Amino acid sequence: MTKSDEKKYLLTAKQMAQFVVDGFLFFDDLIPEELNKVVLQEEKELKDSGYDFWYKSQAIRSVFELPEIKGILQSLMGNAIYDHSYLHVVEGRDMKGRGHEWHYDSTYDVRPYAFDIQVFYFAHDAPAEMxxxxxxxxxxxxxxxxxxxxxxxxxxxxxxLAGKAGTICFVHHGLWHCSQPNYTDQSRFMFKVRFRPDQKQSRLFNIEGYDSQEVKDIFLNGSQAWLGDERKHEIVRRAKLWRYLVDDDLVDVTPESALQRMSI
Known part of the structure; x- marks a missing residue:
């Protein structure tokens, strides 16, 4: 992929701002249908540990060679370093299991702003009931x-994260998540891979408009109901992460320009 192609597939400032607000980016139209079918067939044929799927499946590695996928990973972390992966399989009518508990994957992380990316990929249709x-x-x-x-x-x-075949989600490693019971008769396959950055995660995406009112509104209007009275505190955390990602200690996406007013 040429430098011009790489830039073509980079995330926009608005997309990156939405990632900072939500902690993930969801896509369901990036993976070709034929590639999804090949991946799914190889998932069904895997006989060994789910940890081995990355190494045994050329098709799954081909997913991550797609220019759209490479552009997203480049935007989030530069040259993404493979950390580990696992093929999660939940059989039909499986409504038990520890995996249905809410959890956070990184118990201990000393980095103030840097983050790993976990990718969740469904090669088949994954409706809510699955x-x-x-x-x-x-x-x-x-x-x-x-x-x-x-x-x-x-x-x-x-x-x-219900969606059609090819649904893929790029997730900040700290996002709270859990699997769900499978009420269908079909097995559910979810491939999960974790990447870590090889550099400071600043100005890796298309930063055009990063300080625009349109981007600021994403932060100001992006409050989640569960935050309650902690809403403004959370916006400040996100605003500090935004400064890191755009490498600009003056940009301020907080209500009432709180970072500017309270800076020393």
Missing amino acids: GPTLVLPGSHLRRINSRTIARYKNIVGQRQ
């Missing part, structure tokens, strides 16, 4: 011990 991953938008900057939130059941504003 139990695709449940996420809590906006929870990614709330650091907790991994299963402290396992006692929760439903949280206002939660979203299920």
Whole structure:
């Protein structure tokens, strides 16, 4: 992929702002249908550990060679370094299991702003009744011990990543999530891969308009209902992450320009 092609597929400032607000980006139109079919067939044929799928399936690696996918990963972390992956399989009518508990994947992270990316990919249609991953938008900057939130059941504003074949979601490693019961007769396959950055995650996307009112409105209007009285505090956390991503210590997307007014 040439430099011009790479820029063509980079995330826009608005897309990146939405990622900072929600903690994930959802797409259902990037993977060719024929490639989804090949991946699904190989998922069904896997006999060994789900950890081996990345190495045994040329098709799944081909998904991550698509220019659209490479452009998104480039925007989020530069040259993404493969960390680990797993093929999650939930059999039909499986309504049990520890996996249905809310959790956070990184119990310990010393980085103030940097983040890993986890990618959730469904090669087949994944309607709500099949139990695709449940996420809590906006929870990614709330650091907790991994299963402290396992006692929760439903949280206002939660979203299920239901979609058609080829649905792929790029997730901040701190986003709260859980699997769901599969009420259908078909097995559910979800491939999950984690990447880590090899550099400072600043100005890696198309930064045009990063300080526009349109982008600021994404932050100001992006409050989730579950935040309650913590809404403004969360916007400040997101605004600081935005400064890191755009490498500009003066840009301010907080209500009442709080970062500017309270800077020393």
